[in-house]
Amino acid sequence: MKIALFVPCYVDQFYPQVGIATLQLLEKLGCEVEFPLGQTCCGQPMANSGCEQDSVGTYHQFVRTFADYDHIVTPSGSCAYHVKKHFDIIEQTPAVRKVRENTFELIQFITDVLKVTHIGGTFAHQVGLHLSCHGQRGLHLANASEITPERGGQVSQILSTIGGLTLTNLTRNDECCGFGGSFCVTEEAVSARMGIDRLGDHLRNGTEILTGGDVSCLMHMEGIIRRQRWPIKVMHVAEILNQTLQSTTTIPKTLC
Amino acid sequence: MSHSDLAEKFNTDFDKTTWHDESLWFVRQKRDRAVFQVEEFQELRELGSQIKDHTLSKLDYYLEQFEANAQANGVVVHWAADAHEHNQIVLDIIKKSGESCLVKSKSMLTEECHLNPFLEKNGVEVVDTDLGERIIQFLDQPPSHIVMPAIHLKKEEIGEVFHKHLGTAKGMSDPQQLTEAARQHLRQKFMAAKVALSGVNFAVAETGGIVVCTNEGNADLGIDLANVHIASMGIEKVIPTLEHLAVFTRLLARSAIGQPITSYTSHFTKPRQGTQMHVVIVDNGRTAQLGRPDFRASLKCIRCGACMNTCPVYRRSGGHSYDATVPGPIGAILSPNIDLKKHSSLPFASTLCGSCSDVCPVKIDIHVQLYKWRQIVSKSGDYSASKRLAMNVLGRVLERPQIYGRIGKVARRMLQITPHALSHAAALNPWAKARELPQPPAESFKEWYGKNRK
Amino acid sequence: MLSRQKILGQIRANKPPELPSPIVPFFNENEGKINAVEKFGEVLRFVGGSFYELPAGETNPNAWLVRELKRLFPAAKSVVSSLSLGMETQTITPETDTSVLEGIDLAVLYGEIAVAENAAIWLPEAQMPHRAVPFITQYLVLVVKKESFVRNMHEAYQLIPKQNQTYGVFISGPSKTADIEQSLVIGAHGARGLTVFVV
Ligand code: SF4
Numbered sequence: 001m002k003i004a005l006f007v008p009c010y011v012d013q014f015y016p017q018v019g020i021a022t023l024q025l026l027e028k029l030g031c032e033v034e035f036p037l038g039q040t041c042c043g044q045p046m047a048n049s050g051c052e053q054d055s056v057g058t059y060h061q062f063v064r065t066f067a068d069y070d071h072i073v074t075p076s077g078s079c080a081y082h083v084k085k086h087f088d089i090i091e092q093t094p095a096v097r098k099v100r101e102n103t104f105e106l107i108q109f110i111t112d113v114l115k116v117t118h119i120g121g122t123f124a125h126q127v128g129l130h131l132s133c134h135g136q137r138g139l140h141l142a143n144a145s146e147i148t149p150e151r152g153g154q155v156s157q158i159l160s161t162i163g164g165l166t167l168t169n170l171t172r173n174d175e176c177c178g179f180g181g182s183f184c185v186t187e188e189a190v191s192a193r194m195g196i197d198r199l200g201d202h203l204r205n206g207t208e209i210l211t212g213g214d215v216s217c218l219m220h221m222e223g224i225i226r227r228q229r230w231p232i233k234v235m236h237v238a239e240i241l242n243q244t245l246q247s248t249t250t251i252p253k254t255l256c
Numbered sequence: 257m258s259h260s261d262l263a264e265k266f267n268t269d270f271d272k273t274t275w276h277d278e279s280l281w282f283v284r285q286k287r288d289r290a291v292f293q294v295e296e297f298q299e300l301r302e303l304g305s306q307i308k309d310h311t312l313s314k315l316d317y318y319l320e321q322f323e324a325n326a327q328a329n330g331v332v333v334h335w336a337a338d339a340h341e342h343n344q345i346v347l348d349i350i351k352k353s354g355e356s357c358l359v360k361s362k363s364m365l366t367e368e369c370h371l372n373p374f375l376e377k378n379g380v381e382v383v384d385t386d387l388g389e390r391i392i393q394f395l396d397q398p399p400s401h402i403v404m405p406a407i408h409l410k411k412e413e414i415g416e417v418f419h420k421h422l423g424t425a426k427g428m429s430d431p432q433q434l435t436e437a438a439r440q441h442l443r444q445k446f447m448a449a450k451v452a453l454s455g456v457n458f459a460v461a462e463t464g465g466i467v468v469c470t471n472e473g474n475a476d477l478g479i480d481l482a483n484v485h486i487a488s489m490g491i492e493k494v495i496p497t498l499e500h501l502a503v504f505t506r507l508l509a510r511s512a513i514g515q516p517i518t519s520y521t522s523h524f525t526k527p528r529q530g531t532q533m534h535v536v537i538v539d540n541g542r543t544a545q546l547g548r549p550d551f552r553a554s555l556k557c558i559r560c561g562a563c564m565n566t567c568p569v570y571r572r573s574g575g576h577s578y579d580a581t582v583p584g585p586i587g588a589i590l591s592p593n594i595d596l597k598k599h600s601s602l603p604f605a606s607t608l609c610g611s612c613s614d615v616c617p618v619k620i621d622i623h624v625q626l627y628k629w630r631q632i633v634s635k636s637g638d639y640s641a642s643k644r645l646a647m648n649v650l651g652r653v654l655e656r657p658q659i660y661g662r663i664g665k666v667a668r669r670m671l672q673i674t675p676h677a678l679s680h681a682a683a684l685n686p687w688a689k690a691r692e693l694p695q696p697p698a699e700s701f702k703e704w705y706g707k708n709r710k
Numbered sequence: 711m712l713s714r715q716k717i718l719g720q721i722r723a724n725k726p727p728e729l730p731s732p733i734v735p736f737f738n739e740n741e742g743k744i745n746a747v748e749k750f751g752e753v754l755r756f757v758g759g760s761f762y763e764l765p766a767g768e769t770n771p772n773a774w775l776v777r778e779l780k781r782l783f784p785a786a787k788s789v790v791s792s793l794s795l796g797m798e799t800q801t802i803t804p805e806t807d808t809s810v811l812e813g814i815d816l817a818v819l820y821g822e823i824a825v826a827e828n829a830a831i832w833l834p835e836a837q838m839p840h841r842a843v844p845f846i847t848q849y850l851v852l853v854v855k856k857e858s859f860v861r862n863m864h865e866a867y868q869l870i871p872k873q874n875q876t877y878g879v880f881i882s883g884p885s886k887t888a889d890i891e892q893s894l895v896i897g898a899h900g901a902r903g904l905t906v907f908v909v
Contacts, residue, residue, distance in 0.1 A: 007701045007702075009654065009660070009664070011701065012664065012700050012701045012702055013664045013667070013668055013696075013700050014668075014694040014695075014696065014697065015694070015697075015701075016697050016699060016700055016701035016703075016704050017697075018701075019701035019704075019705075020701065020704060023705075023709075035702075035705050035709065037657065037702070038657045039657065040653075040654045040655070040656075040657050040660045041654040041660075043651075043654065045647075045650060045654075046647045046650055046651050046654075047627075047631075048608065048627070048630070049630065049634070049643065049647050050603070050604070050630030050631050050632075050633050050634030050639065051631075051634050051644065051647035051648070051651070052631045053631075054647045054648050054650070054651030054652075055651055055654075056651075057651055057652065057654070057655030058651060058654040058655045060655065061654070061655045061656075061657070065657075086627075133607065133608070133609035133610055133611070134608075134610075137609070137610040137611070137613075137614060138610065144610075144611070144614045145288070146288070146566065146611060146614040146615040147298065147614055148292070149288065149292050172281070174611075175568055176568045176607050176609035176611070178568065178607060179607065180606070180607025180608060180609070181607075181608075182604070183604065183606070183607050183608075184687060185686045185687055186260055186604055187259070187260045187263060187569070187604070187605060188260070188264070188686040188687070188689055188690070189260070189263055189264035189266075189267040190260075190263045190264075190267065190569050190572050190573050190605075191607075192689065192690035192691065193267055193273060193572050194568050194569075194572060194607075195690075195691070196690070197277070197572075219694055220691065222692075222694070223687070223690075223691030223692045223693065223694070224690060224691050226691075226692040227690060227691055227692050279891065279892050282892060283892065294827070296737050299737075302732075303732050303734055306729070306730075306731075306732040307731070307732060307734075309729045310728075310729045310730060310731040310732070312725065312726065312729075313725055313726050313727065313728045313729040314725070314728060315721045315725055316718045316721040316722050316725065319717075319718065319721070320718070335713040335714035335717055336713055337713040337716055337717060341713060385899065386889070387887045387889040387890070387898060388887075388889035391889065391890075404888070404889060404892070405889070406889055406890070407892070409891075410891065411890050411891045411893075414890055431890040431891060431893040431895050432895050434890055435887060435889075435890065435895040435897070435898060436897070438898075439897065439898060439899060442899060443812070443899070446899070447808050447809070447812060462872060463872055463875055465875060471885070471886050471887060471888075471898070472885055472886070472887050472898035472899045472900065473845045473885040473898065473899045473900025473901070474898070474899045474900075476841075476842070476844075476845045476879065476900070477842065477845045477846060477899050477900060480840075480841035480842035480845060480846075481808055481811070481842050481846075491717065491721070496731065497872075498867040498870060498872060499734045499864070499867060499868075500734065501867060502734065502862075502863040502864045502866070502867040503734055503863075503864075505863050505880070506827075506828075506862070506863050509828075513888070515757060515828075515882075516753055516756075516757065516827060516828030516829065516830075516882065517825075517828035517829075517830050517863075517880065517882045518882070519757070519881065519882055519883050519884065519885055519886055519900070520845075520879055520880070520881060520882075520885075520900070521830065521879065521880040521882075522877075522878075522879040522880075523875060523877065523878045523879065524877055525875040525876055525877060525878075526875070526876040526877065528804065528841055528876075528877070529804055537717070539713075539716075539717045539720070543717060543720035543721055543724055544720075544724070546720075546721060546724040546725055547720075547723070547724030549726065552726065
C-alpha cells in the first residue's frame with residue numbers, strides 16, 4: 001500500500017508540527033509514507049472565493065502529484081472534502097477519479113482504512129473537540145445535531161480510548177467556529193464573533209486543550225485565544241494521538 | 257451596502273448580538289425537540305423533497321389542474337408575470353369592491369412585490385394583522401425573519417412603538433399586555449374590513465383549494481369576516497394532492513417553531529356564500545430560477561425559516577443585514593436570481609458550514625448553491641477586481657510547486673521580521689482586528705522533511 | 711391571459727425531465743402501541759389547550775358536558791353551539807352580522823377528526839354556524855367522539871373527502887403568538903382558550 005502525505009499549503013508554512021505529527025503517527029501505525037514534493041494546495045482558497053476556474057491548474061497539479069498512490073492522507077478535513085467534492089469541474093480521467101476516491105482525512109483513514117479504533121496511552125487533560133463543519137457534515141465524520149440528538153463521531157471515539165483524557169461536553173456541540181476560508185477576512189466581524197462564541201462555550205465548559213481535525217479552524221481560534229490571552233492550548237488531533245501512541249502498534253503488514 | 261458592512265454594524269453592539277443569537281438558537285432548540293420526537297422525521301424530509309422535485313418537474317400540469325379545480329369551485333384565478341402585474345391585479349380587485357382598506361395576513365410574496373407601498377400610494381389603507389408584521393409596519397421596517405418578522409426587536413422597543421401608535425402606557429413592555437393591546441386594536445380592523453389578503457402555504461392541485469397556516473388565527477379572522485378574499489401565491493406553492501399535504505403539515509411547524517403543527521391549518525376551497533375569492537399566481541423570476549439546474553431546488557422552499565434559526569451568520573448579523581426580502585441562507589440563494597448586482601455579497605455571507613442544508617425540511621442543498629453562486633458572482637462585474645486578480649495570481653503560484661516553495665519561504669521570513677504593529681494593523685489586515693497571526697516557524701514542513709526523512 | 715401563457719410556456723421550456731412522485735406511507739407501524747386519545751391529550755396540553763374525557767360510568771354525555779361547561783365558563787353570556795345541548799344558546803347563521811359575532815363568548819362545536827400526533831382537530835364548514843365563529847369567539851370548545859381519533863396527519867387526510875370541500879380548518883390549541891421576544895402569549899387574535907371534550 002503506497003501512502004502519500006498531503007500537507008496543505010498553510011500547514012506546511014505555519015504549522016509544520018502538525019505535518020510532522022501526522023507523518024510520525026502514520027509511521028507508528030506501521031505505514032510507509034511518502035511526501036511527494038510537487039504538492040502545493042487543494043485549490044480551495046480560490047474556489048471558495050468564487051474563482052473555481054483559477055484553481056483548475058492547482059487541481060491538475062494535485063492529481064499529477066498524487067495519482068500514483070493508493071491513499072492520500074491529510075490532516076485537514078476541509079481539504080479532503082474539497083478534493084472529493086469539488087474536483088468535479090475538471091475532466092474525470094481515471095487518475096482524477098482515483099485521486100478523489102482515495103483522498104482521506106487523517107482520522108477517517110485511521111479508522112476506516114487502517115481499521116484502528118483504539119489508540120490508548122494517556123493524556124491527562126480535558127480536551128475540547130472542535131468539529132469542523134467540512135469534516136463533520138461534508139465527510140460525515142460526526143453526527144449533525146440537526147439530524148439526531150446523538151453526539152459522537154470518529155474523532156471523539158478515538159480520543160475517548162486515551163487514558164486520562166476527558167472530552168468537554170459543549171453546550172452547542174457542532175456550531176461553526178467562523179473561519180470559513182475567505183469568509184474570515186471578507187466577513188471579519190461575524191467571523192471573529194463566531195470564534196469568540198465558540199471559544200466561550202469551551203471556556204465555560206472547562207476545555208484546557210482545544211483540538212480538531214482541521215488546522216484552518218484551529219488557526220482562527222488560536223488567533224483569538226492569543227489575542228484574548230485565554231487559558232486554552234491548541235493542538236491538532238494528530239499531535240495528541242502522536243504523543244500518546246508510544247510505539248509501533250501491530251497493524252497487519254498486509255495492510256501497510 | 258454589502259452584507260459584511262451591515263453585519264459589522266450589527267456587531268458593534270456586542271450584547272444585542274448575543275441576545276439575537278440566543279433568541280434564535282432557542283427556536284432552533286425547540287425545533288430539535290419537536291423533530292426528534294418524530295421517529296420518521298428524516299423519511300418525511302426525503303418525502304417532502306421528492307414531492308417538491310416531482311411537482312417542479314410537472315409544474316405546468318399541476319398549475320393548470322389547480323386552476324381548473326379552483327375555477328370549478330367558483331374561485332377567480334389570475335396570473336401575474338411580475339411584481340407589478342401582481343400589485344395591479346390586487347389594486348383592481350380592491351377598487352372594484354369599492355373598498356379602501358385591506359387587512360392582510362403574512363405573505364412573503366407581497367413583501368417581495370412591495371405591495372404595501374404600492375397600495376398606499378393608490379389610496380388603500382393596508383393593515384398587516386400578524387402581530388410581528390404589525391409591529392414592523394408601525395416602524396416602517398421590512399421583516400427581519402420570514403416567520404418571526406420582529407425577532408430583531410426587544411420588548412422595550414415594541415412597548416415604545418405601541419405607546420406611540422396604540423396609546424399603551426409608557427414603559428409597558430410585558431409581552432402579554434402588549435399582545436392584548438394589539439388584539440383589541442386589530443379586532444376593530446377585522447370588524448371593519450371588507451377585503452382580506454392572505455398568502456398561500458400550499459395550493460392543492462387536486463382540490464383547487466389553498467392552505468394557510470397561522471398561529472394567531474389572523475388570516476381566518478380577516479378572510480371569514482370579509483366579502484373579498486385575495487390569496488397571493490408563487491407558482492412553486494402548488495402540490496399535487498392532500499396525501500402530499502399531510503407530509504408538509506408534519507414538516508412545516510416543527511421545523512419553523514418547534515410546534516407539532518400550527519394552531520390553525522386552514523383550507524380555503526370555495527368562497528363563502530355571496531363572497532368572492534381570488535387567487536393570484538405569480539412568477540416574478542421563478543420560471544427563470546426553474547431553468548437554472550444548479551439553483552432550481554431553491555424553489556422547493558416551504559418558508560419555514562429553520563435555515564435562518566440555525567445559521568451562525570444570520571444569528572450574528574440579523575435579518576436586515578441581508579437587505580433582501582428573504583434573508584438568511586435561503587435568501588442568499590434566492591436573491592441573486594432576482595438582482596445579482598444588488599445581492600452579490602450574499603453568497604459570501606456564509607462559512608459554508610452546511611447546517612442549513614441539514615436542517616431544511618425539504619433538503620435543499622443550500623450551502624452547495626451558495627458555493628455555486630460564488631462562482632457566478634466572480635465572473636460578473638460585481639466582484640472586486642483586485643480580489644479577482646489576487647485569486648488568479650494565487651492560482652498560478654499554487655500550480656507551480658517551485659515558485660510556491662520560494663514564495664512561501666519569503667512570506668514566512670517577512671512575517672518573522674515585520675514588527676507586530678505593522679503585521680497586525682487592522683486597516684491592512686482584517687484578520688488581525690480580533691486575532692493574532694500564526695507565529696511563523698523557523699522552517700516549513702517541507703524543509704523539515706528534507707532534513708529528516710530523505 | 712397573456713401572462714398565463716407566458717408563465718406556462720416558460721415553465722415548459724425550463725422544467726427538468728419528469729421525476730417520479732413518491733408513495734407516501736401511513737407511518738402506522740406503531741399501531742396498537744400508541745393510545746391515540748392519551749397521546750392527543752398530552753400534546754394538547756403542550757400546545758396550550760385543556761382536555762377532558764367523559765368519566766367512566768357517566769351515562770349521559772350531554773348532561774356531563776353542560777355541567778362542565780357551566781363550571782368552566784360561568785361568565786359566558788353569549789354561547790353558540792352546533793350541538794343540541796339543551797342550554798341557552800344564540801342562533802348564528804352565515805348571514806349573521808359581524809357586530810353580533812363580535813360578542814360571542816363561547817362556541818361549542820363538533821370536531822370531526824382528532825389527530826394524536828399534534829392535537830389537531832378537523833373542523834369543516836358544516837360544523838360552523840358561520841366561518842368566523844371558531845376564531846372570533848373568546849373561548850372555543852371542541853367536542854370529539856372517541857371513534858374520531860387517528861394517529862397522524864396521513865390518516866387524517868385520508869378521511870377528508872376530496873370532493874365538495876368548501877372550508878375547513880385543523881385547530882391545534884388556542885390562538886397564540888411568540889412575536890414579542892419569543893415569549894409565548896396565548897390569545898393573539900383568535901380564541902383565548904381551547905378546551906376539548908371527548909365523548
Ligand atoms: S430553505 Fe429549507 S430551511 Fe430554509 S426556509 Fe426554506 S424550507 Fe425552511
